Each structure stands twice: as structure tokens, then as C-alpha cells.
Amino acid sequence: MQEFIWLLPTYPLLGFLALVLTSGRLPKNIVAIIGAGSVGLSFLTAAIIAAQFLASGEDYFVKEVWTWMAVGDFTPGFNFYLDGLSLVMMLVITGVGFLIHMYATGYMADDPSYSRFFSYMNLFVAAMLMLVLGDNLVLLYLGWEGVGLCSYLLIGFWYTNPDNGYAARKAFVVTRVGDTAMALGLFLLFAELGTLNIQDMLHAAELEWEVGNGLAVAAALLLLGGAVGKSAQLPLQTWLPDAMAGPTPISALIHAATMVTAGVYLIARTHILFELAPSVQMLVAWIGLITLLLAGFIALTQSDIKRILAFSTMSQIGYMFLALGVGAWSAGIFHLMTHAFFKALLFLASGSVILSLHHEQDIFKMGALRKKLPVSFFSFLIGSLALTAFPFTSGYFSKDEILIAAHGLEGPGMIFFFGGVLGAFLTGIYTFRLFFIVFFGESKAAHPPEKEYGGWNMNGPLILLMILSLVGGFFAIPLDAVFGQHEEHHVSTLMHGFMIAVPLIGIGISAAFFYFKIWSVEKLMASSLAQTLHKFWHSGWGFDWLYDRVFVFPFLWLARINKADLVDGFYALIVEISRAANSMIVKTQTGYIRWYALSIAAGVVVLITVGVML
Amino acid sequence: MESIPVEHGLILAAILFSIGLIGVLTRRNIVFVLMSLEIMLNAGGLAFIVAAARWGHAEGQIMFLMILTLAAAEVAVGLGLIIQMFRRYKTVDINVLSEMKG
Amino acid sequence: MIALFYIAAIIAVIATVAVILQTNIVHGLLYLILSLLAVAVIFYVLGAPFAAVLEAIVYAGAIMVLFLFVIMMLNLGQHTRDQERKWLTPRGWIAPSIMSAILLGQLVNVMRQIDYDIVPAQVGVMEVSALLFGPYVLAVELASILLLAGLVAAYHLAKTK
């Protein structure tokens, strides 16, 4: 069965083709069967392959399918590579992906572009699987670009609103900055190590480069550029909140559970390289720490339910980066998995809430939904507990491992540890702020819901994800063969107690503000400092503002003045005005053909001068 | 027989070429533009004959013949376009042909 | 003979300058014919009598007559002179002249590096024809295709509908 690993991306790809070629002519239930079924088949296959792989006891498995192109000694193939890391990714993508697809069959039921939606989703799953299963850089890059494209298409899915188109382009362009760095990094690796195969390349790197080698540092930095773009980490984080413009299942699948973790996967996959460049690895940890704190502060001030979750995603990926940065590779991937469970759960539950309230996303226009929406309520409860690392939920185990590993690190380990704990504290506050405001208090909804939206196809996945969020922490994932035996870290009981207590204090503070109303937000907001901070955090630390001014505006300005060929347009404009105003002036102006000829002559003069004089 | 430096022949061609270029760049009357283009082509032909003379070849003369052919065809098409232009705009001002831009 | 080269060269340059300076289009054409004839003389001096004859007959003769034909057809005679005067403002000459002068300067600069003399030897009709109908026979055929393209295009474009 392992031989058939290529079926994994093939099923959703076929689903995509079937849906695209019929272009919306199929009835909705058939579309649902094709769309969700193809991913379901993938999951079944993945599960069987996983079972066999684990039973076989092998460290890895390679399946060669065909050679894509042969350009010189550059011969990438469609070959698949399975080890513990890709196994986890593959199961998360197909498993969580399937649940989200199933949920979407209900969520999108009233959408006229039902078939288009599932075709994009299937394409995304295929590309994502290609990314994690590819054994060479080209396949990885192909998947990487593919998921980027799908993300673009899906963020702009509701294209009738121009804002969504803007958000889609923003996501594409911002991640593109990272992608370019990554492409350069891949080229550097290929040029220096002479192979595209990821494993061969890493072994070659290990042999040829000693720790701290300049090339290793450069390659790791470039790959990190790609990773921060895809995973919405500082400084390329600005696209993720806007990406929430897409339908909620997209946010769950792409912008929470899978695609945004591709950066984490990339770093984990090439961890040998990062070990050769400790300075870059330290940078990863710092990026993670700063992002997780920044995002936490921003989440405190947001009022859009999906944006809060988006910032929390950013923050949680910050934890994963922190884990990678301190060398706790397995912990990072473990957190990736548990995060996929509870963040998918939270997003899908928020989708149910949003639909029940007729597309209302402002949490201050919700309230008192506990009774009306029991499934969503329990989903949120469990998801929020897991997110805040409440003891014995899945998030608890994974975050625990990360913080302990950070604690054990020499040098800045303590900063990482306390920063991470502070992040957990913030997580407790903003998560339960959302929870209390939405589900308790008085109803402020314009159209309070009668009952839960959706049937079994939406609630089933929620329940399954609830279970996964609770028990996910007990899954043992076979990563030791990939990352090597990791050293066990220990912290004192006091420290451990502190780690557990801090998020609980956060929850307590949140409850004091928003449930018991002992303290009042209004009073807090009365001071000008608080207002300034609120405004600043609400705008995402002003990054969008800054980027608009530093990059976007000059670029647009340049484009605008250049639109009409600068001089050409200038002349065109003058002729237009003059023709009506003063025919004499027209006759003193040079015309176009002559202007073009003049440019040719100028070109000749310049090139001859350059060529002869230099 | 005395000799002529190649340099002088080529410089003459270059002078004629430059004059033709000035004509193309300056004149608004499209007939003059076409005539200036002929001057440029003819300068090219002269350069070929000079080069052929430097090598004592006949090949340069063949190239000249081809330039002659080319000039004839170009003039024919060019004058055809001028006739159409005059019919439509009632002018030979090349500046009227500037409706497309951007 | 050498003197003839330089005399013809001077005539060619002066006549050519006169072409682009003319306001009267027919005068311009006549100067152009003069220039072409001077170039034909240069061809002859350089030992290319066949090219010289063709330059006189085809270029100065046939092609220029075509021009004259169109000028007459469009009735571009005296009355366009005022228009031409208006079009030819001194300012319009500055940029093109500077540009062409630099180009010419560069070309003369590199050409002055050549140190080679032409000893004119007659390459007459026989040699040219032998080549034309030998290795270059394809060129003759292709030239006919080129003329066909010109013919079809000119026929379609110039006709009245």
C-alpha cells in the first residue's frame, strides 16, 4: 500500500479537475461527494499507509513516480518521501482537511459558487500534500507556490467585494516576498550542493559545511524568509488578518490548520541546515517570541471574531517558531498538530456562530449565545481551553514541551521562557474575552438566532475535533527518527506550577472583566495611555501603515508617473490640451512618430557611446 | 591610379546617414520623412559599395541591389499609406497620427 | 579620379542637406535626385559601374519618379510651402542635430581608426551577374517575393475603395 502514496495528492487533484471541467453544472450533492469524498479517500489511504509505515519500523520510505524535466544536470522528479515528519503532516492535512471539507458541505450550502469552492479546496489539499510529501526542492516549491495560489483564489473567493480582492492580492504579494527569498535559497543550495533531493542535500550540507559556515547561514536565512512569509511571522505577518476575508472553512483549513504551518514544516524539514547556522536558528526563536507577543497584544483589542482567531494563530505559530528556534523540533511539530485540531475547531465553531447570526462577525454584537448555540458553545469552550493550554487538554502538552525546552536553553533561554509564559497569559485573556463576550452576558445581536445553524455534516466535524482537541495531547508521534533522540528537559515543580497557573490567571482576569464585571473595560480605557495602546495594537502595531508608506506608495507612485512612458505621456497630455487651446502651441510641439524616432536616435547615441568609450 | 582611404568613404556614408536621421527627426511632412528614410538607406548602400571596394568584392554590390529592391518596395507601400492618410486627414502632417498613446 | 570622388562627395553632402532643409517638396526631390546622382558618381569612382548605373536609373530615376507622382497626385505643390515654413522652427532642429552630431562624431571617431586604402578596381556587370545568377540566385528570387509583398500591400492600401 505504501507504493500508492502518490494517490494521496492524486485524489483531490482528480476532484479538482472533475469540478473544474464540469464548471458548476453538477448538482450540489454530487459536488459535495466529489469535493469531500476525494479528501476522505486521501485520508483513508493516508491512514492505511501510516499504519503500515509504523508497523514496518522503517525510518523512511521513497517512491519514485516520474522525472519532470531535465534541464542540464537538473532533473527533478515527482518522487515522494515519507518519514515521521511528513507522516504527521499528511495525516493532519488529510484528516483535518476532510473534517473541514465535510463541514463546508453544510457551511457553503447556499453559496452559488459551491462547485468552484470545492474545486479550489481540493486543489489546495493536493498542493499541500505535494509540499509535504515531495522528496526534492522542486516539488516542495511547486506545492509551496500551489498553496499560495489557492490561498489567493480562496481569500478572494467572494470576489464581488473589492476589499476581498485587495486582501487576496495583499496576501499573494506579501508572501511572494518571502517566496522569492526562498527560491533564491533553494537555488543557492542546489548550486552549492549539486542535488535537489532534500535528504541528499542535507547530508551533503552536513558533510561539507561546518557549523557557522557562511553559505549555510545564507541558505538558512533565505529559507527563513520563505517561512516567515508563509507562516505570517514578523516582519511578513501583515497579510494574515486580511486573509480572513475568505469563507470561514478556508480560514480554518488554510489560514489556521495547514498552509500557514508550511513555514514551520520547511524549517523542521531542513533542520540540519539550521543546526549548521546557529545564529539563524536563534533568529527563528526571536522571531517566534516577538511575533507571539505582538500578536497576543493585538488580539486583545480586536472585535472581529475571525480576526481575533487570526491573531491567535499568528501567536501560536510564534510558539512553533520558538520551539524550532530552541531546537525542540518535535515539540514544534507536536504543537503544529494540536494547534491544527483546536484552531480548526475554533474557526469552524466561529463559522457556525457567524452563520447563525447572519454573517455578523463583531463580537460586541453577539452575546448570550450559550443556550442558543450549544454545539458552538462547547466547541468554543474546549477549543479555548486547549488554546490557553488548560491542563490535560492537547494544547497543554504541546505548549508545555515548548516552554520547558526554552527553559532548558543556555543563554537567552530564560527570556524565551518568560516571554512564552507571558504569551500564554495574554492567550488566556484574549481567548476568554472572546468566549465570555460571545456566549455570556446580554444578547446584543440584531437578529438573535433561533437555533444552531447546520446539520450533522457541520456538527459532526465539530464533535470529532472537540475530541481530538481534548485527547490530541496523548498522541505519540514518531519523530525521533527524523530529529534524533531529543534530550529531556526538566523544570522544578515550582516552575511547572507557575507555567500552569499563569494562563489560568489570564482566564481569571478575563472572567473578572467580562463575566463577573468586577472590573470595567470602560474605566480602563479612560486613560489616554490605554487608548493609545488600544489604537496602536488594534492597528496591528502600525505595520500596515508603515509598509504602505515605505513600500506600496512609492511603488504605485512610480508606476503612475511611468504609465504613459513618462515623456510620451507628458507630450500626449500637452498635445491634448493644446489642440483645444492654442493651435500655434500644437505646431511647436514635436509629434509622436518623431518622438519615437528621437528615442531610437537617443538609444543609438547612448549605446554607441557606452560601447565605444568603455 | 591613386587610392582613396576607406575611412573617407565610410565617413561620407556616415555623414549622409546622419543627415537622413536629422531629416526623419525634424520634418513633419511625411513625404519628407520618407525621403529622409531613403537618404538613410542610400547611405547604407554607399557604405556597402565602399566596403566592397575595400575588398574588391562583387558581394557588396549585390547587397546594394537588395537595398534598392527594398527601397522600391518600401516607397511603394509608404506612398500608398500617404495617399490613404491624405484622403482621411487632408494633410501630410505626421503629427495627426497620434491618436494612440499611453 | 580621386578629385572626382571628393567633388562628388561634397556635392552629395550639400545636396542632401538641401533636401532636408527644403520647404518646397519638389525642390527637395530634385536635390535628392542630385544627391543620388552624386553618389552614383562615387560608385563609379569606387569601381562599381553596375551599381552606379542602377543608382542613376532605378533610384534617381524610377523611385524618385514614384515620389513625384504621388506629390502631383496629392497636389502638394506651392501651397504647402507656407505650412512647411511654419513647421520648420529653429527649435525643432536643436535636439535632432545635437543627437546626430554626437552619433556622427562617434562614428567618425571609430572610422578614423581605420588605416586602409581603396585601390579602385573595376568590379563590373559580369562579376556581379555571375554571382547573382550563381550562388545568389535565391536572393534574386527572394527579392521578387519582397517586391510581391510590396506590390500586394501597395495595391491594397493605395486603391480607392
Add this chain to the structure above:
Amino acid sequence: MNITLADLIPLLPLLITTGTVVVAMTAIGIKRNYTLTAVITIAGLLIATLSAAFLMPTTNSQVTPLMILDQYSLFFIIVTCATAMFIAIFSYPYLADLDDNKEEYFLLLGIATIGAIVMVSSNHFVSTILGLETLSMSLYGMVAYPVHSEKSAKFPLEASVKYLVLSAAASGILLFGIALVYAQTGTLQFASVVNVANVTEGLSAGFTIAALILVFIGIAFKLSLAPFHMWTPDVYEGSPLPATTYLATIGKAAMFVVLLRFIEASEALTFESFVLVVSLVATASILAGNLLALLQDNLKRILAYSSIAHMGYLLIALVASYFVQGSISVEAVTFYLVAYVIMSAGAFGVASVVSSSEREFDSIDDYKGLFWRSPWLAVVFTGMLLSLAGIPLTVGFIGKFYIFFAGVEAALWVLLAVLIIGSGIGLYYYLRIVYRMLLTDDEEQRFDVAVGNNLSSHAVLAFLLVLLVVLGVYPTPVVSIIETISTYIL
């Protein structure tokens, strides 16, 4: 080197195309019949394509000094004739309603193809000039073709005059440059200028470089490389769409083959200052082309500007050919040219299919909501645009990758940086069109998209789309052909 009977066999595609023109002309002489003329032309071009394909594996001969018919030439003869045939198929419905003589258009198209065939198999300046001018001369006619039609919405006359005047000036520069090269080398054959520059008494490197630059400029104009590009958008916009397609595909590809042969044979890139000049032009073209296209709303102008950039990308591979051992950069140029022809023909083809000589749909707003009105055309168009943008699994990606690879091998880091910047900007305006197609169309139907009325055009689009994807997913067979033929250039 006189022509013999045996020489006629490799010339078969050329002879067939010429014969087609003669037959079509005779048919017009007997009785004007639009359909018949079109059918004769299309059939003739098809036979020419097939004959070239038939000859390609075995032929490698120099026919008189003028033409080299090796596998490389024949490969591009196939590309040329096939593309010309596709454009003829697009032209037929496009011109059907023109209130003027329509038959001569196909004559011009056939003659232009003769010129292109001569160009791609030329290694001699005489045939280069003749081929180039035959092509240009026919294009002047094709560009201005609807000039008599009062209903013609565009400015064919303006486009044609602009093209003729500037192109003739460029030809003048090219001819002058060739004359100087000839003065240097003493042969009109493409030959190395390097040894001559070093060995021949009294001739200097400065003279050689000036001559080479003039030739390069003459060619750069036809390839619409900056700063000789300004004519391109106007001529593209003013021409009838099939003529634009011809100009953008065959016109560019044939000229680039000549440039490639010339540069390789003359070893011009051994002069550092010449490399500098070419690099400058490449940089200027990529930046100018992409920046100009950025906010443009006219589809033809966008594609015109983007073609400037694409020619700039090609120059990078050309520059690389000097620094890299082996033929990887020639392969890159060849593959990219094929890719460029496919995607340009496809993109312009979509516009041709929905347009007619009376009404052209060349504003990107005309394509608003195309995904909902005609998913088929939208898919083709999206494929072509994504390929032009270089998105993986399209032929454009492999092509750009090839160029990138050649550039990396040659360590042309500055040019590669420009390539990346250019591609990044390019993505924006290509996706802008794609996004436009995804919008809902709130206004009235802009054009009729019924497939039935010109099935053959849609078949061509389908073929191009299949090529685009197949060459993007499994390019190995074509790459191996290109590897073989590229050895003929070096």
C-alpha cells in the same frame, strides 16, 4: 555553391509556402472567393508544416551561401508555419465581415511566412535582410489592412505608418551596421569578428564594437527592446488582432533566431563592452516593459508592454551563452521562444476569437466576468496569462526557469535580480486581468461567446492550451529535441 536539384528538397517548406501564395493569387485572379483563399492558405501552411516535420530528422545542409537548413532551422520553420496557420484560422472569422477586398490579407500572411522561414534559416546577411523586409513589408499591409473600412474601430493607418517609418529607420541602422561589419570581415556570411579584429591590420576593436552595436540596435528595434520599444504598444493596439498576433509571435521569434545565430557566429559577446550594452538593454527592457504595463487597461497594450519584458528575459539567456560551456543557454532561448509563441498566440487568440474587424474587445473590462459567461475561454485565457506570469505547471514556468538556470550557471546575478523584480511586477498585471474575469458581470453581455460559430478557432485554442499544460508538466520530450537541435547553433 550554386543551387542544385538536391538543394530543393530541404527548401521544400519554403517552396510549398511560396507555391501556396502563387496558387492563392491565381485563384483570386480567376475569381474572388474569401473562403477558398483562406482554405488554400491554411492547407498550404499545414502542408509546409508537415513537410518541415518530415524533413527535420534527416536534414542538415547549407543551401547556397544564403540559407542553412539544419534541424534548428527546420524546428523553427515548423513553429513558424504552424503558428502562421493558427493565425490564418483566427483571421478567417475575424475578417469575414470586412466591407472591402478580404482575399489579399491571406496573400500577405503567406508572404510574411515566407519571410519568416527565410529568417529562421538564414546565416547570411543578404537572406537576413530579404527575409526581414519581406516579413515587415507584408506586415505593413496586414497592420493597415482594414484601412478602407469606415467601421474599423481602431487606427490601422496610424499603426502602419508608425511601424513603417520607424521600422525603415531601424532597417537603415541595421544596414549601416551590416555594412560596417562587412567592411571589417569581408564576408556577408555570419562569421566571427573576433579574429578579424585582432588580426587584420588597420582595423580596430572600437570599429568592430560600433558595427556590432548598430546591428544589434537594428535587431533590437524589431524585437521591441528598450529604448527602441515605443512603437510597440501603438502598433499592437492599432492593428487588427490577427496581425498583432503575427507581429507578436512569428515576428519576434524569427528575429530572435537571427539574433541568436548572429551573436553565436560573430562571437560578439567576447567584447566586454558589447556584453555591457546587451545587459543594459535587457535591464531597461525588463523594467520598462513591466512598469509600463502595470496600470494599463488595454489588453493589447498590456501584452505589448509585457512582450518588451519577455524579450528582455530572453536577452539574459543570450548573454549567458558566452559564460557557460555547452548549450544550456541556447536551449533556454529556444525553449522560451517556443513557450512565448504558444502563450502569446493563445492570449491574443482568445481576444481574436471574440473580436471582429468591426469591433475589437481589447479593454480588460470587456473580459469582466468571463468566468461566468464562458468558463472555457476564461480557462484558456487564465492559462495563457498564468504562463506568461511564469506560474508552475505551465510552459512559461519551465521557460523562465530555464532562463533562470542559464543565468545562475553564468553567474549573472544583477540580471537575475532584475528578472525576479520584473517577474514580480508582471505577476501583478497578469493577475489583475485574471481577477477581472472572476468578477461578476453587472452590465450587458459584452460579446457573444458561442463556441459553435467558429469551431476551428476554438480547436486551435484548445490545442495551444494542451501544449501549454503538457509542456509545463512533462516537457522532457521537447527538451530533449531542443537539446539536440541546439548543438547546431554552437
